[in-house]
Amino acid sequence: xxxxxxxxxxxxxxxxxxxxxxxxxxxxxxxxxxxxxxxxxxxxxxxxxxxxxxxxxxxxxxxxxxxxxxxxxxxxxxxxxxxxxxxxxxxxxxxxxxxxxxxxxxxxxxxxxxxxxxxxxxxxxxxxxxxxxxxxxxxxxxxxxxxxxxxxxxxxxxxxxxxxxxxxxxxxxxxxxxxxxxxxxxxxxxxxxxxxxxxxxxxxxxxxxxxxxxxxxxxxxxxxxxxxxxxxxxxxxxxxxxxxxxxxxxxxxxxxxxxxxxxxxxxxxxxxxxxxxxxxxxxxxxxxxxxxxxxxxxxxxxxxxxxxxxxxxxxxxxxxxxxxxxxxxxxxxxxxxxxxxxxxxxxxxxxxxxxxxxxxxxxxxxxxxxxxxxxxxxxxxxxx
Amino acid sequence: xxxxxxxxxxxxxxxxxxxxxxxxxxxxxxxxxxxxxxxxxxxxxxxxxxxxxxxxxxxxxxxxxxxxxxxxxxxxxxxxxxxxxxxxxxxxxxxxxxxxxxxxxxxxxxxxxxxxxxxxxxxxxxxxxxxxxxxxxxxxxxxxxxxxxxxxxxxxxxxxxxxxxxxxxxxxxxxxxxxxxxxxxxxxxxxxxxxxxxxxxxxxxxxxxxxxxxxxxxxxxxxxxxxxxxxxxxxxxxxxxxxxxxxxxxxxxxxxxxxxxxxxxxxxxxxxxxxxxxxxxxxxxxxxxxxxxxxxxxxxxxxxxxxxxxxxxxxxxxxxxxxxxxxxxxxxxxxxxxxxxxxxxxxxxxxxxxxxxxxxxxxxxxxxxxxxxxxxxxxxxxxx
Numbered sequence: 001x002x003x004x005x006x007x008x009x010x011x012x013x014x015x016x017x018x019x020x021x022x023x024x025x026x027x028x029x030x031x032x033x034x035x036x037x038x039x040x041x042x043x044x045x046x047x048x049x050x051x052x053x054x055x056x057x058x059x060x061x062x063x064x065x066x067x068x069x070x071x072x073x074x075x076x077x078x079x080x081x082x083x084x085x086x087x088x089x090x091x092x093x094x095x096x097x098x099x100x101x102x103x104x105x106x107x108x109x110x111x112x113x114x115x116x117x118x119x120x121x122x123x124x125x126x127x128x129x130x131x132x133x134x135x136x137x138x139x140x141x142x143x144x145x146x147x148x149x150x151x152x153x154x155x156x157x158x159x160x161x162x163x164x165x166x167x168x169x170x171x172x173x174x175x176x177x178x179x180x181x182x183x184x185x186x187x188x189x190x191x192x193x194x195x196x197x198x199x200x201x202x203x204x205x206x207x208x209x210x211x212x213x214x215x216x217x218x219x220x221x222x223x224x225x226x227x228x229x230x231x232x233x234x235x236x237x238x239x240x241x242x243x244x245x246x247x248x249x250x251x252x253x254x255x256x257x258x259x260x261x262x263x264x265x266x267x268x269x270x271x272x273x274x275x276x277x278x279x280x281x282x283x284x285x286x287x288x289x290x291x292x293x294x295x296x297x298x299x300x301x302x303x304x305x306x307x308x309x310x311x312x313x314x315x316x317x318x319x320x321x322x323x324x325x326x327x328x329x330x331x332x333x334x335x336x337x338x339x340x341x342x343x344x345x346x347x348x349x350x351x352x353x354x355x356x357x358x359x360x361x362x363x364x365x366x367x368x369x370x371x372x373x374x375x376x377x378x379x380x381x382x383x384x
Numbered sequence: 385x386x387x388x389x390x391x392x393x394x395x396x397x398x399x400x401x402x403x404x405x406x407x408x409x410x411x412x413x414x415x416x417x418x419x420x421x422x423x424x425x426x427x428x429x430x431x432x433x434x435x436x437x438x439x440x441x442x443x444x445x446x447x448x449x450x451x452x453x454x455x456x457x458x459x460x461x462x463x464x465x466x467x468x469x470x471x472x473x474x475x476x477x478x479x480x481x482x483x484x485x486x487x488x489x490x491x492x493x494x495x496x497x498x499x500x501x502x503x504x505x506x507x508x509x510x511x512x513x514x515x516x517x518x519x520x521x522x523x524x525x526x527x528x529x530x531x532x533x534x535x536x537x538x539x540x541x542x543x544x545x546x547x548x549x550x551x552x553x554x555x556x557x558x559x560x561x562x563x564x565x566x567x568x569x570x571x572x573x574x575x576x577x578x579x580x581x582x583x584x585x586x587x588x589x590x591x592x593x594x595x596x597x598x599x600x601x602x603x604x605x606x607x608x609x610x611x612x613x614x615x616x617x618x619x620x621x622x623x624x625x626x627x628x629x630x631x632x633x634x635x636x637x638x639x640x641x642x643x644x645x646x647x648x649x650x651x652x653x654x655x656x657x658x659x660x661x662x663x664x665x666x667x668x669x670x671x672x673x674x675x676x677x678x679x680x681x682x683x684x685x686x687x688x689x690x691x692x693x694x695x696x697x698x699x700x701x702x703x704x705x706x707x708x709x710x711x712x713x714x715x716x717x718x719x720x721x722x723x724x725x726x727x728x729x730x731x732x733x734x735x736x737x738x739x740x741x742x743x744x745x746x747x748x749x750x751x752x753x754x755x756x757x758x759x760x761x762x763x764x765x766x767x768x
Contacts, residue, residue, distance in 0.1 A: 162660060244640070249659050251537065251658070252640040253639060254625075257635050266633045266634075274631050275546065276632035282630065284618060285678045289674065290675075293669050294669045
């Protein structure tokens with residue numbers, strides 16, 4: 001019998017967690033879930049632990065951890081999460097959203113664990129720390145974000161010097177064909193209707209501003225060690241081609257699939273093997289046409305941030321990410337308009353100035369201070 | 385200094401020869417042309433030998449070989465061609481069209497040479513002999529045909545059992561949108577106008593009947609060891625996506641490029657490395673739309689032959705290929721109509737019956753006998 005791959009899943013009760021568990025249910029002869037974490041949802045975590053007979057359990061929230069319904073000692077708080085991440089496994093799935101996923105992901109790499117990373121923030125704000133740790137510990141980062149997963153599949157590291165550029169595709173979001181003059185009237189309820197992907201509110205707004213793609217440019221630059229001018233973005237409303245790698249011999253490799261999260265996740269977990277997921281076969285004749293156009297940077301100025309930030313010293317990606325998170329929050333509360341999201345980020349990038357972060361603690365500190373500074377600028381607005 | 389890859393080029397004065405020489409001119413620091421062959425065009429061959437300072441020269445045509453304008457002994461006739469193919473090199477480019485390319489290609493493999501193969505006939509009529517020789521001698525066949533080259537780029541041999549199928553694309557030829565009722569009026573001059581590729585007359589007609597794609601189905605089955613039901617054909621008029629490999633995890637890898645011969649040829653010669661050819665970068669936003677539809681098998685019954693032949697014992701692929709060559713010749717001479725091309729092939733497949741070929745000589749014999757039998761059936765028509 002073949003050895004099962006040991007999996008640790010951080011953020012087991014979230015959306016990446018859900019897809020990961022679906023995959024593990026389908027592939028019981030391939031994987032063994034040995035550790036899980038949740039923030040507060042103890043009840044849901046208990047169901048998961050029981051179903052998969054999980055050995056190591058971490059709960060980040062201190063209060064939630066008091067209600068220990070498990071038959072084992074819990075790993076508790078930020079420290080517990082890092083302890084879990086350092087347990088030897090074959091691959092750790094990092095499904096914790098926001099900056100909270102940063103420390104455990106780095107801890108996993110330091111401990112010699114490969115990681116499948118589903119949220120872009122850690123790679124945006126601390127890309128060089130990830131690169132450093134993978135080099136030191138000879139570990140791998142397997143991107144789960146569909147565009148980066150596609151690039152990963154098409155990127156031949158041995159021919160890196162013959163790769164001219166990569167292309168990330170973007171559906172274009174719900175306002176692709178809306179006249180710019182109506183942008184000021186966009187309501188939160190309009191912005192969270194994504195045409196292709198069914199996602200959370202924050203990422204749906206990012207998708208509507210194309211700032212999601214700006215973050216992906218930075219993520220791709222960090223993950224694949226590419227310069228800003230090696231990363232193109234192409235609007236492709238059908239979201240069938242997710243990413244392309246252009247080689248200098250004129251050949252382009254592309255990855256296609258129906259939009260879904262389980263394919264990229266399965267590739268990240270099973271690499272270099274592939275799995276049989278029994279999904280519906282891609283039929284381009286049923287889709288009929290795939291269309292492509294250049295993004296309109298006048299209409300979506302937030303996209304430009306990706307290329308701009310990738311040329312700037314490191315603190316700017318942290319400022320941009322934090323400012324965007326707060327701006328989206330404010331927009332969702334009707335406190336600022338859709339167009340003001342980018343204005344707020346640009347304002348923060350112009351006004352704030354930090355030293356180059358030398359440690360992860362510095363990164364987290366810059367993140368926190370940016371949020372406080374923006375909060376001070378927008379007094380009267382309640383920021384949670 | 386890095387070692388130059390030694391190249392032998394069979395059919396140096398033909399169209400594949402021309403593209404190969406273009407590539408070698410661009411990449412003098414990568415390749416050294418050590419051997420060339422031509423059939424009759426001694427003058428053109430002399431220019432090539434002088435330009436590239438080629439050591440080994442073969443001329444197939446006995447009469448042409450009498451005019452030895454070279455400063456060296458010539459390799460002469462079929463025997464000479466095989467001698468050339470057996471000289472140790474890094475890769476032999478087989479650019480000889482038709483069945484004449486079969487023996488030297490197999491000889492090269494037997495001698496431990498990898499081959500880049502540009503014409504599909506040898507692989508169609510003697511696929512299993514190629515497979516056998518590559519297995520025995522641990523040599524490689526690198527397909528230059530753009531569709532198969534694409535599949536080669538996307539085909540992960542290590543995950544062969546997780547490949548559900550491949551897709552070969554077809555431009556659809558000049559009659560894609562012509563009503564079937566006008567097919568009987570198609571003239572040779574209409575059929576040789578190909579919308580995308582600029583090719584010879586024979587292959588242009590094959591492209592118009594879609595029999596070219598039928599041959600490619602058989603070629604792909606033989607090259608990649610696939611069953612008939614693992615090979616799909618998709619009409620894609622823009623000819624940008626050349627081939628796709630579908631994995632069972634829902635992911636599809638595709639190879640894209642502007643239609644050209646130098647990219648696949650360069651990949652075949654430099655594999656596993658890639659070259660910088662300074663070509664125009666693929667820009668899907670300029671193309672705008674890629675469209676796809678299922679092939680119309682009522683309109684193009686010749687395409688069905690691909691799947692049918694792949695399920696039949698070996699002699700049928702030889703009969704089909706030979707019958708098609710003669711049928712196209714007859715069509716180009718206005719001796720039969722466009723629709724009769726397929727009829728003639730089907731008629732030959734029904735009427736002729738041969739034993740399974742046990743040797744290459746058997747293959748060549750079946751090929752010759754098929755041609756004679758068809759000739760006898762169509763007496764009064766001059767077959768060259």
